[in-house]
Amino acid sequence: MTNGLITRYHNWLGLPALTPVTLGEGATPLVHWADWDTHRIWLKLEGCNPTGSFKDRGMTVAVSHAKHEGASAVICASTGNTAASAAAYAGRGGLKAFVVIPNGQVALPKMIQASAYGAIILAIEGNFDQALTAVRNVAETEDWIALVNSVNPWRLRGQETGAYEILDDLGHAPAGFVLPVGNAGNISAYFHGFRRRGQGLPQMFGIQAQGSDPLVQGHDMDDVSTIASAIRIGKPASAHLAREAVAATRGQFRSVPDADILHAQRELAHGGVFVEPASAAAYAGLKMLYQEGRLPDGDIVGILTGNGLKDSTTAGLWAKVEPQVVPGESLLDAISDLMTH
Numbered sequence: 001m002t003n004g005l006i007t008r009y010h011n012w013l014g015l016p017a018l019t020p021v022t023l024g025e026g027a028t029p030l031v032h033w034a035d036w037d038t039h040r041i042w043l044k045l046e047g048c049n050p051t052g053s054f055k056d057r058g059m060t061v062a063v064s065h066a067k068h069e070g071a072s073a074v075i076c077a078s079t080g081n082t083a084a085s086a087a088a089y090a091g092r093g094g095l096k097a098f099v100v101i102p103n104g105q106v107a108l109p110k111m112i113q114a115s116a117y118g119a120i121i122l123a124i125e126g127n128f129d130q131a132l133t134a135v136r137n138v139a140e141t142e143d144w145i146a147l148v149n150s151v152n153p154w155r156l157r158g159q160e161t162g163a164y165e166i167l168d169d170l171g172h173a174p175a176g177f178v179l180p181v182g183n184a185g186n187i188s189a190y191f192h193g194f195r196r197r198g199q200g201l202p203q204m205f206g207i208q209a210q211g212s213d214p215l216v217q218g219h220d221m222d223d224v225s226t227i228a229s230a231i232r233i234g235k236p237a238s239a240h241l242a243r244e245a246v247a248a249t250r251g252q253f254r255s256v257p258d259a260d261i262l263h264a265q266r267e268l269a270h271g272g273v274f275v276e277p278a279s280a281a282a283y284a285g286l287k288m289l290y291q292e293g294r295l296p297d298g299d300i301v302g303i304l305t306g307n308g309l310k311d312s313t314t315a316g317l318w319a320k321v322e323p324q325v326v327p328g329e330s331l332l333d334a335i336s337d338l339m340t341h
């Protein structure tokens, strides 16, 4: 069944009656990963969405609404995943997609993906924040082109469905909730989603990458750097909402170094879960909070936002990609040898 999120959660989304633009997004696995003492760790695999990231939750709603309102094109700034998602849903809905990226700052597979769906990719010399300002100006001037960044309230409304699914799967709110934070839309959406459902709020922990952690530093940053290019953002557009989410739930913003991100990516992958670096940052943060005794008892949910294939070259920094060449007739010898090592 590929009904998608709008059909499933229509009563919670506040949308007018419309024809959904859907690719059957959502219903992603909530995997029981491990028990760490008094903490039951769950990972939500958002990379299982149709374009490989959580962005599809908001995009089905934003593009459906834009089409319903008569838009003929969508535009977004992106570090890659929003671009791919906007491109796919625009293609599905018969709209044109313009995606604006910070030049040289987006992982190649995401660019290929957006282009394959038929989007027009434009690059600006600058960072994500400057790209976002530029696309906001365009969308404010022209009413035929809809902005589908998470400053679009329909994007956030759609992303609330992640919280609905967790509540539906667990039957109650988790005690703790950990996710990576870049432009701060997703943490804000989850907060509103949990609040709207009225089944309690988890303690919310937003994880940033060191070198790109304005919410930890407490001020915007002009120069940002991290291996996790998806969350290389210095001026989060939804910073105020994210601060409210963390303050209201007595959570925290924390940041993790690139080395921990790569280590976390490897640990997850060796357990069968291949995610991109931004998502691995959440797991690195989860482990750090556990080691500090900072996690509440009970169910803890970590959101793994994007598929590892989205930024496969980064995984190539630690994953061995050169195969060991062996003669066919000595394959068994080679394998037996490797088994004992």
Ligand code: F0G
Pocket: 053, 055, 077, 078, 079, 080, 081, 082, 083, 150, 180, 181, 182, 183, 184, 185, 186, 187, 230, 231, 276, 278, 279, 305, 306
């Ligand atoms: N994880 C991944 C894989 C992302 O692509 C993003 C954001 C985030 C986490 C952070 O989510 O911005 O709501 O705090 N990517 C955006 C993009 C910026 O353009 O694809 P956020």
